[in-house]
Amino acid sequence: MRPNKREELVSKALTVFYQNGFHATGMDRLVAETGISKTSMYKHFRTKDELILAALRLRDERFRNWFMRRVEELAVAPRDRLLAVFDVLGEWINLDEFKGCMFIKASAEFQDRSHPIHVQSTEHKRLVYDYLSGIAAQAGARDPEQLACQLMILKEGAIVSAILNVGCDVVVQSKAAAKALIDQALASPPPTH
Template identity: 45%
Template sequence: MAKQLQERILQAASELFYSQGIKATGVEAIVKMAGTNKMTLYNYFPSKDDLVVAFLRKRDEEFRSWLVGRVNDKASEPKHKLLAIFDVIGEWLDIPEFRGCAFINAAAEFPLEGNPVHQVSTEFYDNFRCYMSDLAKQCGITSADSLALQLSLLVEGAIVSEQMKRHSCVVEQAKLAARILIESHIGNK
């Protein structure tokens, strides 16, 4: 029962943080949506920052699992997986509930690098780059970290562009650029 209540609070916070923004979402709105009270919320999450970090960690786990699963469904070879990332990101950008990347949004709301919210957001993109770097290494690319950074910049740029102007087809352009980058790195191995 207690675990269900904690999960209900986290789910309510997640929905509100993503749809309205972290700083714009008050604890009152979260407890109202979760059907509980502040004392119970603070029993599970000692501060709003703790709740935000829990939201981001949960989002990281769910998104990474979804992304890798979808990429693996679309491709089996590492080179094709690198390109499939853009297809999967494109699927995500097309959902009506898309409000940008929770990690980019959180980092914008908490810009100080020492802030735990900012740190969790940074960790997400570090892990995303490591995933792409591992795929690049499987392709035999010696400059895998460099390629992963370049591809990540394309993904992040597409996400922000789509957030600013919906249905802009930016991910297709990012994928075209990614193909050129991947081919140039494979040619230089």
């Protein structure tokens, strides 16, 4: 089925925003790079912010579906899936078109925490956190929320470090740190006397 004009616009805008940022991408640039007229854009979206929100929702849907599917393709056991998160992260980081996390960028460009674009970015991260927390609970972590928080910090730090090219293999290092955290979180507590 051929996508409708609105879906086509959102998909093309997503690519342009991801490559160039949100504030740096004006409506004229969107017209030039998507081939969709301003009239058509404004027919579907009253403002650029509405288009950004639609693009972020599409990115969230595509990315989370891909991410979760790949984690589950790589590992069956919950503990192994927690580690596979970092293998999948490495697959993404090593893509030629990798330009960092669109949600980190959006929250940096729209820093007011009540702004709908910031809220949408936060929601994406919360959904990924919930996914990790669920796997941590299945794996038997003593505190699944704490482990999910720690893994999120590692994952997000790896993404930013990959963009900044900090001089180490961020995927290898973040996975090694994740393994240590997972081993600690899943270890049996010492017996009490």
